[in-house]
Amino acid sequence: MNRSRAFDLVERARAIAPLIAREADEIERTRRLTPAVVAALIENGLYRALLPQSLGGSEAPIDIFMQMLEEIATADASTAWCLGQCGVCAMIAAWLDHDTAQEIFNTPPGILAWGAIGHAARIVDGGYRVTARWDFASGSRQASWLGAHVRIVNADGTPRKNADSSPEVRTILFPVASAVLHDVWQAIGLAGTGTDSYEVTDLFIPERFTAFRDVPSALREKRPLYRIGTGSTFSLGFAAVSLGVARATLDAAIALARGKHQSLAVSAMRDNGAVQGLIGRTEGDLRAARAYLYATAHAMWRDLSATGEFSPTHRSAVRLAATWTIHQSAKVVDAAYHVAGATAVFRSNPFERRFRDMHAIAQQIQARDTHYEDVGKAILAGH
Known part of the structure; x- marks a missing residue:
């Protein structure tokens, strides 16, 4: 993206910062970003800062993304934290096939959140099955999709290995409606992030909704x-x-x-x-x-x-x-x-x-x- 166009993200963040500052007390009280704040972030394209241009995202240089978060953080840290979390999660689109990424990120609101790595997904025909609970899903209360980073195991429970004999780890993606969210974020700070836990039971994940996150050789977007x-x-x-x-x-x-x-x-x-x-x-x-x-x-x-x-x-x-x-x-x-x-x-x-x-x-x-x-x-x- 042209740098001057990308910098527009910083200007937009600066423009909505007063609104976010006015909503900060309500964000703290309810432990959620308010509808007005979420709408402003979506309408200004801030969640899509790191989404590939091929999907209509900004694909902004890293320093522009950082400046955008700085501007929001001056108004409210919880909002900036959620935006940073979900903004980086959108980078997974670069590892997905185009149609899958289109379904996730171009069906409103098109927001993805995930939490800590853990647990395993079992190989089945056409994909994987998983029963697990994960923690620290900042931004999950605004998300339409959730993700999790899991070890892959064979049908007999043995771990599947990469070529270098290390355990295979994939990121699985599923609609938020497929999970149960647990309201556990009673924290000293960043109270408004809704950094809750989420759980799935015997959930089937089609192969195309998985990716080798942060593996350069698996990238579909090479920029x-x-x-x-x-x-x-x-x-x-x-x-x-x-x-x-x-x-x-x-x-x-x-x-x-x-x-x-x-x-x-x-x-x-x-x-x-x-x-x-x-x-x-x-x-x-x-x-x-x-x-x-x-x-x-x-x-x-x-x-x-x-x-x-x-x-x-x-x-x-x-x-x-x-x-x-x-x-x-x-x-x-x-x-x-x-x-x-x-x-x-x-x-x-x-x-x-x-x-x-x-x-x-x-x-x-x-x-x-x-x-x-x-x-x-x-x-x-x-x-």
Whole structure:
């Protein structure tokens, strides 16, 4: 897609951010995106940012997708998280035959969500049968289709193997009406994501509704975006969400400090040297984290566009930048929360929910400390 047309996604996100901000309290209360927000995301094509152009999607460059999520996250983290989750799930279309992808993504609302990997699907004539329950399906309450990543087993229960003897894992896809959703998401933050569990019993999955997700040789759409794969795209997208939350929280602290007089203080917060220093250092931390994340994404995209290869080095660089950015964003939110003092603890002010949302983000898989170990191991091995 032409970059100027793709950037329109960022402008559209910016345009609907005020609506999302107005709906944020209701999203938090109901633990679901509101109908008005879902309609705005659909009408503006934001769920289709990473869908192939051959299916009418935007197939946007990765940095445009990241900027789009940042804009939404400044208004509401739960909305941005759902959009990021379902937006990346749509990339599975690049591994499906055209007619199957058309049925899933071009039958309204055309939204796919999935959760954690687990369980097995048994081979039967024409496809697979599965009985299982999965967790962490962010965006499932808006979805028309669900997916799951499962091990494939033969009729006798033995695992089917790939050519390299590793267990075969496929992504299976099925209509949301085929599953039972369990309302379990009572969480400290990202409350509005509806990150619930879902279950199927003896469900038949036709062969064509399965795919080898993130296997380059199985791609039907060969363009650069899909070489990145969903794993690294999740990393970059959710790191961008963390930046949006951090930006909004720090901006709220700056606005507060410009006008607030602390208890027993003679002058306004803006004239307090300690506050000035903390704001300056925190602003530097946030700008540095954002610059690092986007520099990594741009370097990866440049090399990928030139060579067609998403290398282990790129994957490691993305993982490091995304993990570090999420951790830095959490520090920025903590600093902004601290600056706000007692003001920050009240639900009526723009700190408390963002504090909880940011710390929920920092507990997710994309922010695990073990990622540093993985990157360090690769560096020490000379990769």
